[in-house]
Amino acid sequence: MSSPREEYYGILDLLQRHHGWFRESIPLIASENVPSPAVREALTTDFGNRYAEGWAGERVYAGCRYIDLVEFKCMELMKRLFNAEFVDVRPISGVVANLVIYTAFTDPGDVMMALPIPCGGHISMGKRELGGTAGAVHGLQVEYLPLDYEELNIDVERAEKRMAKLAKEGKPPKLVLFGGSVFPFPHPVKELADQIKSHGGTVAYDAAHVAGLIAGGRFQDPLREGAEAVSLSTHKTFFGPQHGSVLSWERHAEKIKRATFPGMVSNHHLHAVAGVAIACAELLEFGKEYADQVVRNAKALAQALYERGFDVLAEHKGFTESHVILVDISKYGDGGSIEKRLEDANIILNRNLLPWDIKRGRRYTEPGGIRLGSQEVTRLGMRESEMIEIAEFIKRVVIDKEDVERVRKDVAEFRKQYQRVHYCFENNTEAYEYIKIR
Numbered sequence: 001m002s003s004p005r006e007e008y009y010g011i012l013d014l015l016q017r018h019h020g021w022f023r024e025s026i027p028l029i030a031s032e033n034v035p036s037p038a039v040r041e042a043l044t045t046d047f048g049n050r051y052a053e054g055w056a057g058e059r060v061y062a063g064c065r066y067i068d069l070v071e072f073k074c075m076e077l078m079k080r081l082f083n084a085e086f087v088d089v090r091p092i093s094g095v096v097a098n099l100v101i102y103t104a105f106t107d108p109g110d111v112m113m114a115l116p117i118p119c120g121g122h123i124s125m126g127k128r129e130l131g132g133t134a135g136a137v138h139g140l141q142v143e144y145l146p147l148d149y150e151e152l153n154i155d156v157e158r159a160e161k162r163m164a165k166l167a168k169e170g171k172p173p174k175l176v177l178f179g180g181s182v183f184p185f186p187h188p189v190k191e192l193a194d195q196i197k198s199h200g201g202t203v204a205y206d207a208a209h210v211a212g213l214i215a216g217g218r219f220q221d222p223l224r225e226g227a228e229a230v231s232l233s234t235h236k237t238f239f240g241p242q243h244g245s246v247l248s249w250e251r252h253a254e255k256i257k258r259a260t261f262p263g264m265v266s267n268h269h270l271h272a273v274a275g276v277a278i279a280c281a282e283l284l285e286f287g288k289e290y291a292d293q294v295v296r297n298a299k300a301l302a303q304a305l306y307e308r309g310f311d312v313l314a315e316h317k318g319f320t321e322s323h324v325i326l327v328d329i330s331k332y333g334d335g336g337s338i339e340k341r342l343e344d345a346n347i348i349l350n351r352n353l354l355p356w357d358i359k360r361g362r363r364y365t366e367p368g369g370i371r372l373g374s375q376e377v378t379r380l381g382m383r384e385s386e387m388i389e390i391a392e393f394i395k396r397v398v399i400d401k402e403d404v405e406r407v408r409k410d411v412a413e414f415r416k417q418y419q420r421v422h423y424c425f426e427n428n429t430e431a432y433e434y435i436k437i438r
């Protein structure tokens with residue numbers, strides 16, 4: 001048996017090995033990003049060891065002098081960034097932000113509409129039978145928004161019909177939650193908002209994936225299109241620490257505040273709130289340029305993959321208007337084993353269900369697709385020409401079935417030139433540098 005001291009060094013060694021691995025890899029997971037050194041510095045501070053229950057300035061705890069100042073600053077910057085009347089920066093993740101919205105706007109037993117998981121919905125919108133947060137935790141009855149498979153977007157006409165049918169049956173949706181985890185095109189919020197409101201429902205929008213693009217003015221603007229509340233993750237295209245937030249209007253402030261605390265959090269990860277404040281400042285300064293490059297890179301990567309024989313979905317629409325692209329990989333194998341082979345070549349992405357997979361008997365472990373996101377490689381300073389190189393690496397692994405070790409060496413060599421985080425104010429450490437403060 002190892003001694004506690006050996007275990008201690010063993011754990012620290014694993015952390016360092018993770019950093020070494022990511023330094024040599026191509027990170028393409030659509031829900032991740034690399035924060036700036038300043039955000040990482042905030043995460044190491046003593047804020048992470050404190051409590052500040054309640055609203056800033058009205059805390060239940062002492063010792064919050066600076067914590068309050070930072071949280072006020074965070075709210076002010078986030079309001080500016082999203083042109084929002086009200087924000088709550090305390091939800092500790094996107095799932096918790098969704099739960100805050102469910103709690104503020106619905107009661108258990110109410111009907112909510114959202115996309116199903118194979119069509120890009122997230123497990124936090126899922127039915128009770130799936131263990132999804134909406135169904136299993138808040139007791140909502142989840143009905144699905146229909147997806148047009150060709151357009152990779154919500155089918156407005158069918159959605160209208162489904163909503164009218166639910167209303168006729170006496171169960172109109174109390175909440176319609178737009179957004180998803182495969183989110184290549186802006187959702188028809190303004191097209192559906194009036195009907196949702198006419199049935200007495202609330203329009204909400206899950207911006208977990210696209211928050212950084214909205215901040216950069218490069219996607220839709222849900223608050224101006226009819227959304228009453230917007231949930232965020234602050235670490236996907238929004239390049240802060242892992243955390244969440246809710247954007248809304250002054251008229252909903254009190255019920256959202258109460259849903260967050262005492263409803264959903266006790267401590268709310270104050271070091272992360274500080275990191276979000278810093279990321280807001282960075283996005284205010286660099287967000288437009290960043291979001292623009294993220295979308296250009298996603299399109300360039302999709303085009304390069306397509307030209308090499310990959311079935312990238314939504315070709316007729318230019319593949320994507322966000323950071324994410326979806327590829328039907330089924331002619332080369334299943335998404336699970338392809339994900340693994342790519343990982344062995346240090347290309348990190350994830351397998352993904354295609355909208356029709358479940359109906360065709362495929363399962364989550366061996367889906368027909370892979371999902372790629374351009375936001376993290378953009379943060380590392382890559383542009384369109386690097387997307388072509390990445391597509392070529394993917395082709396060598398998946399289509400040419402080249403030896404993964406050889407590709408891995410070339411990937412590591414390629415990565416050497418992209419070691420800094422871009423779109424931030426200061427940068428004295430590498431993107432994945434292991435920071436030792438012992």
Ligand SMILES: *Cc1c(COP(=O)(O)O)cnc(C)c1O
Nearest residue numbers: 093094095122180181206208233
């Ligand atoms: C990632 C994601 C979430 C959850 O975010 P966490 O911050 O990981 O809790 C919620 N909704 C959607 C659509 C997501 O993709």
